[in-house]
Amino acid sequence: MIFLIDHNLKGHALVLFGAIASQGWLNVLPIQFVNFAEVDLAIDSNDRVVWRLAQEKQMILLTANRSMKGRDSLEQVMREESTSNSLPVVTIANADRLLNDIDYRGRCVESLIEITLDIDSYRGARRIFIP
8 A cells, every 4th residue: 555645745655664563564565655755746736636636646645734725635636526436535634643652643553554464445535644
């Protein structure tokens, strides 16, 4: 499973990926985190462009974005374009807590692993908040 890391979560994603690796999950599951540059996305790409690319490449967007304003806000895009086969957007409910609270980080890892293991059950869900 490939997770596209939203530009606002770069440092957070390193911590999260480190936790996934330290728990040995990378030996069991093919999990990969990629950033915007790795998929040729500009940092200032609007949410519609980001969501469409993630869907096209079968990547799960990992974000802390809760924007609901505007025609191209992530929430609006999901409402308009999501289908029963769409991969969900995974939103970290409290990104700062991810950095500072090891228990919270562990619950985020558990959630990502569960989603990865049972991805077909999450298709069409639009947005999943973790933990």
